[in-house]
Amino acid sequence: MGGLDVRMRRVECRHGRVEAVRGVDLDIAAGERVALTGTNGSGKTTLVRAVLGLHRRAGGDILVGGRDTATAAEWAWRRRACAWIPQKPATGRFPLPARELLAAGGAPEEAHRAAARLGVGALTRRPLHTLSGGQLQRMYLARAVGCVAAGAGVLLADEPTAALDFAGQEEAADVLLALPVTVVVVTHDRALAERCDRVLEMAAGRLREVR
C-alpha cells in the first residue's frame, strides 16, 4: 500500500473569534484509512481545508510525507500530493465542462474511466452547473481518482457520499477505499466509517480517537 503519512501538531484554526480547531495532534501512517466524524460545526472541514492551505488562519504544524509548507513551491507540492473532494462542490461563477474538471486532476484518462465506473461517464461534456448534486459529487470523486493516478499520496474526502443514493454511497466507498493511498474521509455515513482502519471524532474543535 502506497501513500504518504500525515502528521499534525498543535493545529489551531480560527473563524474570526471562534476557535474552530483546538490543539489537534494526529499521526496517520502511510496507506491508513481514517474516518473523521463528529457533529456539524465541530471543525472537521476546517481541519481538512487547513491541510491544503485553504483555511488561512491556521497555526501549528501539518506535515505530509514529512514535508512542511514554508514556501510557495512547498504549497504547490502539498496540493499535488493531496487529492481533495470538497464538501460543497462549487456551483461556479463561470461554466466549466465536466471533462475540464476531470483533466484538472492531472490524469484525464484514469479520471474518465473512474467517471464511467461511477455512472457519470456520459455526462463529461456537460457544464458542471447542469449536473445534480449526486452527479457532481461522483464527478469530483472521479477527478480525485485522476489525482491519485497522477501521483497524489493522500486523499482528503469531505463528505464524499453525502449527496448520493444508497447504491451510490456503496459504489463511492468501494472506489474511495480501493485507492492505494492514505485516505482521510470526513463522513456521517456509518457504513463508510466502519470500513476505515481508524475512526476519529471531533467535538468543539478537539479530536479524540474512537476506534
Next chain:
Amino acid sequence: MTHLAAADLGQLLDLMPVRRAGLALLLAAIALPVVGVVIVGLDIMPVRFAMMHVALLGIAVGLLTGIDPMLCALVACALAGAGVAPLARTPDGLSGAMGLLMSLAIAAALLVLSVSGVNAQGAFALLWGSILSVGEGDLWLLGALAAVVPALFWWRRRDLALLLYDRELALASGVRVELLTLLLLVLVAVSVAGAIRLTGALLVDALTLLPALAARRLGTCLKTITAWAVGIGVAVNLTGFLVALSLDWPPGPVLVLTAGAVALAAHLVPERRTLPWRASASVPSPAPPSSP
C-alpha cells in the same frame, strides 16, 4: 435619402480619420471582449468606473510632478489592479474592492488637483479619448493588445477556466492562483484605462462588458464564451460604426446601444440547449462496477 446616405458613407470611408477609427474598432473588438470575459468572470463590473478615477488620480500626479500624465495614469491603474489582487481571496472581495477603489481614488485625485492648483476639467479632458481621433501610435497599441490578449488567454485557458469557475478548485489543482489573479487584474486595469483614453469612456462598455455579457449567455464554456464575445464584439462594432457614420450620429452612443440590444437579445434567447440534469435520469446507467 438612402442614396444620399450611401454616397455620404462612401465619402466618409475615404477619410483617413474614419478609416483609422474603423480599424481601431476592429482591433479593439478582438482584444477588449476577452478582457470583458475576465471582468464578468471575476465579478468586477464596476472596474471601468474605478479605473477612470484611478487614472484621473494618475493624471493629477503627472500634472503635479511634470511626468507624462497618461503614463502616470496607466502606472496608477496597474498598481491599483495589483493592489486589490489580495482581496480576491474572499468571494465578494473584488467587487467590493472596486467600489472602495473608486471612492478612494476620486477623493485622492480631487485632493491632489486642489492642492496642486491644476484645473480639474483639463485633467478630465486628458482622460477622454474619441474613436475618431486615434493616431497611428494608438493603432499599433491596439494591434499589440489584439495579438497579446487573446494569445495569453489561449496559453493559460485551462488555468483560467478553473480560476473563473472556482478559486479554491483552481488552487487545489495546482494553478498559481495569486499570480494569475494579479496578472489578470493588472491586464484588466491597464486595458480598460488605455481603452478609455483611446475610445472614450462610454465606448469601453460597448467593447468590453456588453459582448462578454451577451456571450456569457450563449457560450457553454470559457472557450466558446470567449469566441462568442469576440464575434459579437467585431460584428456589433463594425455594424454600429457604419450605422453611426451613415446617420451622422456620434459613434459612442450608437455602438453602446447596438451592443446593448445584442446583449438584451441574448438574454431573451430561451435557456440553453443543454439538457437539464433531470433528463439524464432516463439515460440507462452503465453496467455495475466489477468488484476489485
